[in-house]
């Protein structure tokens with residue numbers, strides 16, 4: 593199944609003092625989804641924000657809220673993130689012992705279920721949950737921080753996941769180190785959702801966001817298969 597290329601700016605790199613305006617601006621600039629990085633200081637060595645912040649951002653746009661939960665365990669918070677207005681809830685395969693249950697819970701809350709893999713986790717970790725997910729998020733850096741370098745070895749993992757998925761309607765997302773220079777690598781391997789934080793928000797204006805989004809989208813669309 594062919595999905596469109598989607599660009600999902602990560603607000604981790606936005607100006608936190610005016611997050612609502614940043615979300616509005618990046619949607620005006622052509623963002624398809626808004627990527628929200630939730631970090632707990634336990635699963636990853638950084639802390640960001642929780643459901644209350646997401647709920648307050650929901651007022652600024654109707655764009656899809658793509659919530660990347662870097663929290664462990666995640667299950668006790670899924671309902672709160674669903675109620676806050678997340679459309680996609682992605683849990684890490686490494687975050688808890690009952691991945692299948694977490695994904696079932698997300699779907700029972702009426703949300704799209706995503707599963708994410710750290711760079712060191714093999715694709716076999718998600719083999720038995722593929723019928724329970726709408727999205728696979730392949731981390732192309734180690735989670736926790738923006739501004740890191742894209743890990744080239746992840747391209748092979750994306751190709752393998754694409755083959756495993758077959759004709760299921762699952763989207764493949766990549767996250768970390770995505771820029772105009774690297775975007776063609778994951779797109780050529782089979783990813784269709786590209787998260788980018790620093791490469792988009794470093795511009796600081798709607799016009800700069802628009803050209804950064806286009807500079808990522810163009811090579812990805814050219815490379816995609």
Ligand SMILES: O=C(CO)[C@@H](O)[C@H](O)COP(=O)(O)O
Pocket residue numbers: 602604605627629660733734735736737738739740767768769770787788789790791
């Ligand atoms: O989940 C994460 C980091 O853990 C990401 O979503 C980053 O926010 C991506 O930032 P850049 O690598 O694009 O700067």
Ligand SMILES: [Fe+2]
Pocket residue numbers: 602627628629660767787
């Ligand atoms: Fe992320």
